[in-house]
Amino acid sequence: MTLSRARSGAAVPRYRIGAVARLTGVSTHAIRVWEKRYATVRPSRTAGGDRLYSEADIQRLRALRRLIGLGHAIGDIAALPVAELDHLLELHLTPTVDAPSGDAVARYLACLGRMDVAGAEAVLEASIATLGRREVIEQVLAPLVQQIGARWQAGDLQVAHEHAATAMLRTHLGGLLRLFVPDPTARGAIATTPAGEPHELGALMAALVAASVGWRVTYLGPNLPAAEIVLAARQAGAELVLLSCAAIDPAQTQAELTRLAALAPRGLRVVVGGAGLDRVRTVPARLARVGSLIELERLLS
Numbered sequence: 001m002t003l004s005r006a007r008s009g010a011a012v013p014r015y016r017i018g019a020v021a022r023l024t025g026v027s028t029h030a031i032r033v034w035e036k037r038y039a040t041v042r043p044s045r046t047a048g049g050d051r052l053y054s055e056a057d058i059q060r061l062r063a064l065r066r067l068i069g070l071g072h073a074i075g076d077i078a079a080l081p082v083a084e085l086d087h088l089l090e091l092h093l094t095p096t097v098d099a100p101s102g103d104a105v106a107r108y109l110a111c112l113g114r115m116d117v118a119g120a121e122a123v124l125e126a127s128i129a130t131l132g133r134r135e136v137i138e139q140v141l142a143p144l145v146q147q148i149g150a151r152w153q154a155g156d157l158q159v160a161h162e163h164a165a166t167a168m169l170r171t172h173l174g175g176l177l178r179l180f181v182p183d184p185t186a187r188g189a190i191a192t193t194p195a196g197e198p199h200e201l202g203a204l205m206a207a208l209v210a211a212s213v214g215w216r217v218t219y220l221g222p223n224l225p226a227a228e229i230v231l232a233a234r235q236a237g238a239e240l241v242l243l244s245c246a247a248i249d250p251a252q253t254q255a256e257l258t259r260l261a262a263l264a265p266r267g268l269r270v271v272v273g274g275a276g277l278d279r280v281r282t283v284p285a286r287l288a289r290v291g292s293l294i295e296l297e298r299l300l301s
Helices: 017-024 028-038 055-069 082-092 101-113 117-130 133-154 159-178 201-212 226-236 250-263 275-279 293-300
Strands: 188-192 216-219 238-244 269-273
Touching: 017 028, 017 055, 017 117, 028 055, 055 082, 101 117, 101 133, 101 159, 117 133, 117 159, 133 159, 133 201, 133 275, 133 293, 159 201, 159 216, 188 201, 188 226, 201 216, 201 238, 201 269, 201 293, 226 238, 226 250, 238 250, 250 269, 250 275, 269 293
Parallel strands: 188 216, 188 238, 238 269
Antiparallel strands: none
């Protein structure tokens, strides 16, 4: 199951050419040449003249890159509709062309286990370049965050391994979040974790999901007291707070959630998630609890 597209009412994310190059594996030079020579994509422009590409443009460029890697000439395939490009890819597919995303998770964890940071980075970079943005989030990044959290809680990960994984994933999740160019008029959201919660990957994942369905997201980092969360939401013009909880100290998390529920003004919606919520005695009724990224995406669309 993949994350569905945003409903028509949500702002459509747009991407600058550097972001497109990273997401597709096609250089900025090649994108410009293909655009000029073959009209492979037709980006819109900002007021300053910068190119802005759509999700459909990214899918098209990614398909072209993969087909060129399989031996096709760009001149032969540049004008084909996406459906035909996808059909050509299906004809080429063998079990060795694209490793399943689950295998990417396993390979990342194997690299992490032997502290092969370069190898783990390569797995993430390949996944980002090969898979669609939604597929990367759902099939690779989200399972990794879950697995790392579960292994850390069970004591199966050494502190050094957990810190290395967190640093890598924070970099990649933050990089993906910065690729979004939201509509300035889009509804605002902030993402963070409660005071006493240093584990921020879940909050970053939530921020990515919200951005993918058109929200204008401000990521605040982890470990914010309830009063600061409410203040930040007001200053950012946000109507939504996304909160991720690992509940290392369930009593403290409970107290922070209760405090936030009391302080949040009527127009501020607070959505809370994370595996740690199972260790919290009661989630205040004022807060909306979600059990998965899919559920969050549906709620925000």
